[in-house]
Amino acid sequence: MARLDAERRELAATVVVYGPPKAGKTTILHCIRDRVTPERRGGFAPFGSDAGVAPLLDWLPLDLGTIAGWHARVDLYAIPDQRHADATRRLILADADGVLFAADSQAARLGDNVAALASLRDNLDDHDGRPRDVPVVFLYTKADLPGELLLGEIAMNRSLNPQHHPVFSCSALRGEGVLEALHAVIMLLMRHLAPVREKGA
Amino acid sequence: MRVLEPWVAAPLTELLGESGARLALIMTSAGQVVAQHGFTRSLDVMSAAALGAGILATTGELANVVGAPSGFGAVVHQGGQQGVWLAGFDTPRGRWIGLVVFGPESSIGLVRLFFARFAEQVARAAPPLVPVREVLAEGFERELDQSLRALFGAG
Numbered sequence: 187m188a189r190l191d192a193e194r195r196e197l198a199a200t201v202v203v204y205g206p207p208k209a210g211k212t213t214i215l216h217c218i219r220d221r222v223t224p225e226r227r228g229g230f231a232p233f234g235s236d237a238g239v240a241p242l243l244d245w246l247p248l249d250l251g252t253i254a255g256w257h258a259r260v261d262l263y264a265i266p267d268q269r270h271a272d273a274t275r276r277l278i279l280a281d282a283d284g285v286l287f288a289a290d291s292q293a294a295r296l297g298d299n300v301a302a303l304a305s306l307r308d309n310l311d312d313h314d315g316r317p318r319d320v321p322v323v324f325l326y327t328k329a330d331l332p333g334e335l336l337l338g339e340i341a342m343n344r345s346l347n348p349q350h351h352p353v354f355s356c357s358a359l360r361g362e363g364v365l366e367a368l369h370a371v372i373m374l375l376m377r378h379l380a381p382v383r384e385k386g387a
Numbered sequence: 388m389r390v391l392e393p394w395v396a397a398p399l400t401e402l403l404g405e406s407g408a409r410l411a412l413i414m415t416s417a418g419q420v421v422a423q424h425g426f427t428r429s430l431d432v433m434s435a436a437a438l439g440a441g442i443l444a445t446t447g448e449l450a451n452v453v454g455a456p457s458g459f460g461a462v463v464h465q466g467g468q469q470g471v472w473l474a475g476f477d478t479p480r481g482r483w484i485g486l487v488v489f490g491p492e493s494s495i496g497l498v499r500l501f502f503a504r505f506a507e508q509v510a511r512a513a514p515p516l517v518p519v520r521e522v523l524a525e526g527f528e529r530e531l532d533q534s535l536r537a538l539f540g541a542g
Contacts, residue, residue, distance in 0.1 A: 223538075254526050
């Protein structure tokens with residue numbers, strides 16, 4: 187959940203990148219890291235790795251700067267596919283303020299997308315087990331693959347997004363669409379803090 | 388050391404320095420990391436946080452089953468080269484958990500002693516929480532949008 191420290195005028199929120207295995211979740215974090223200036227990667231230090239092995243990027247803090255007098259930060263988490271995944275997934279989602287759902291655009295992966303979405307709904311509850319209303323933005327990944335392999339956005343929406351959450355097609359490898367989706371989910375989650383609206387913003 | 392809540396840094400530094408602990412992980416009872424020292428990979432941090440929170444929750448339930456509703460206080464695993472101290476403590480932000488790994492240069496007694504002091508210091512250092520509705524200004528959304536456009540290169 188969003189954390190506010192009135193004394194230090196700091197605001198921190200959590201965005202979780204969720205989706206089926208191999209949909210590009212960690213690639214999305216790499217894409218964001220590579221396109222944000224180093225001084226905005228709040229507190230981020232490169233992870234160590236064995237020679238020749240790319241480090242797994244699963245957490246990326248972003249410093250949004252000072253906004254209306256508040257120092258704002260967003261922690262991005264990519265839910266791991268393996269290794270204690272069930273417990274980790276549930277714990278991270280319990281504190282999520284917004285979700286970027288990475289759905290694989292390949293037609294052959296539709297079933298995996300549907301299963302991951304069901305898993306998200308199952309896990310997206312608060313610490314007392316009550317369902318939480320958390321803003322969700324869809325990222326349809328791998329849009330740079332040949333068209334004959336892909337499902338169109340309309341077909342994807344029909345299966346995954348009947349609630350008409352915001353949708354962005356992306357190629358995380360080329361960096362298209364990812365920052366736009368992140369922008370959208372951050373705006374939604376901040377708007378989701380009802381008091382902003384109550385005060386007429 | 389990496390801390391998400393800056394006011395935890397000083398008490399944690401003292402805990403590490405005085406007890407001689409090798410690793411420390413402070414988390415919420417849900418497993419969200421608040422601070423850590425000594426871990427080199429974020430996945431290890433997340434795994435340790437999830438496992439630590441799970442162990443303490445399980446131990447609490449076990450305490451209920453065997454008729455010790457006030458719980459066991461702390462869980463200690465003493466290995467040949469390293470020991471693990473795992474305990475919950477109350478803060479103004481809710482119940483948190485500390486996981487401390489120590490070697491033969493320290494001891495359970497030292498860790499216990501300075502962990503108790505750490506918990507007291509954290510409880511005193513926590514700044515008050517202010518409800519969101521009282522503090523976010525009217526122009527917050529507009530400024531946020533502008534900031535994100537600048538940050539992501541669209542402005």
